[in-house]
Amino acid sequence: MTKSTQNLRTGIAGISVFLIGLIGIPVLYFVGIIPIETVNMLGRYMAFAIVAVGLDLLWGYTGILSLCQAFFFALGGYAMGMYLVHHGPLDGDGIPRALYVVSSEVTGLTLPWFWKPFKYFPIAFLLGLALPGIVALLIGYFGFISRVRGVYFAILTQAITVAAWLIFCLNNMKLCGTNGLTNFVTIAGFELTHPNVKLGLYVSTVLSLGFAYIICRYVANSRLGRILIAIRDNENQLRFLGYKPHLFKMFVFVVAAMIGGLGGMLYAPQMGIFTPEYMTAKWSILMVIWVAVGGRGTLSGAVLGALVVNLSYNFITSKAPDYWLFVQGTLFIGVVLLFPDGLMGIWKRLAMRIGNRLSTREQVEISNVDVA
């Protein structure tokens, strides 16, 4: 009786939250209750939520703890950032300023070959999805075929992310070094500083989040979703049922990576700068924390976690900046020790308690009727 009605109820709840994000927030902005800066901030946090949804499919459902989602996010961010830099101020012989300021040569600087495709929006957009996907395919192929699992996979992916961070920091790599990509002016011909463009970016982020969520939900609800859970429970047993677990793991890893890239692409124009900072260990861990706080294996929990953690970050750092790290540490320890199912787990427990109370009341009423 309950499963379908429950699904319907959570479905309705999900759609209404989505509509609040899509329509409610812009309406609040137009009415003048919230400034465009808040809309912009929410947009950035929703870009984080996109990465978190992908990570939840990977970690919560399949049990693969990946610490290179931050790397995939950064690849997306760089793809979009390089497009934006192309359309910012130019120096010398038409070299983007962000690149010009960090180069050692003063004259004779030409645009490196790999910068050229990023001049065009559709190509940059496709590369922002394809690059993380290809990198994930390679890591997945070698990692999963040789059966690197659990904490070893986490260490491997963290090492790759740190290596990538070091590479992106080098000025010689012509990726703008530690300065990162700066001087974003227009996107597809629109001024980035204009409030309506900011609002447009916000709306695109909400739509993309909905899209990423639907893709992950579809995968999780398909037969393949059950195979992913089976991989988490007992990968060896699955092998003895004739499955090739590494194929499924590669698939879900690539999906999560591309979703991570999508998040990065939406983050860069809203942030106005994109630096190698996002490839540091801190961000890899943070993304895991978002999912853990929200509740693993629920998808909606990942969105909730990313928003709640970042909003509290924003709130606390504006009131008492010194205390944020304590709060963050408490959150993580609390989630590990007290609430392993995160906010969604707490919510479910509450709902169940309320539900029980309601159903016993109903029963009492029914029995009263019987007596009468």
Next chain:
Amino acid sequence: MKHTQRIEDYKNDSPKFSRLWSERYLLFLEEITAVFDGFKALDIEALGIEHNELRVIIGPNGAGKTTLCDVVSGKTRPTTGSVYFDDAEITHESETEIVLLGIGRKFQTPTVFDSLTTYENMELALPGHQKLWPNLFGRAPAVERDRILEILERVGLAEELNREAKYLSHGQRQWLAISVLILSNPKLLLVDEPAAGLTDAETALTAELLLELKTDHTLIVIEHDMDFVRRLDSFVTVLNEGQVMAEGTLSKLQENEEVIEAYLGR
């Protein structure tokens, strides 16, 4: 003696000498050794399992029973020797390939997927649905639902259909593991200690079921429980220190001094 006869037969029928081995045998192990850190866990000269046979393998702890299953199912590579199955050599195939060729296995501890329901556990075992893309886009095959229900009905799990496997009792988990194996419909079933931790009534039902399966499958059953072995009333191979010590019916083996010494008598 019957068992000496069989061992003679193995030598004559070995795939190395005779192309006709597969007419009689479904599985044949030839000169198999498995060495771990200098310890010889398995040392089998020749061992054949005939078509539609239910072979019971007994032996003391550490005799190599589970290692034998590991070698056949591809979990462990033999150090030397060859494994033949269904007219082909499978020594170097991967676990997944071996499963697809038709060897199914139930492990010593019942392995089921804890977070999936009884029905979902069964659904994953359906043969012919192991590819990536069809699982993403395909719908759950409705025709096979009846067959799943039929098997679960037989083992008394029909009422636990939508229960997550982690909430099942030990006996029910054993049943589910066996049901999964039956559903995947392999030619050869490796069943490792199916009666471990079961009540007497459950043990009896297990024996009945395995004997039923014999009509259209070949089975290797590893078991400690002598009552259970007696119920199966089949040809028995005794392993000891990795070697085949004797073969024959249980009643014959119970007269064998060497077997009593090593295993049966205490």
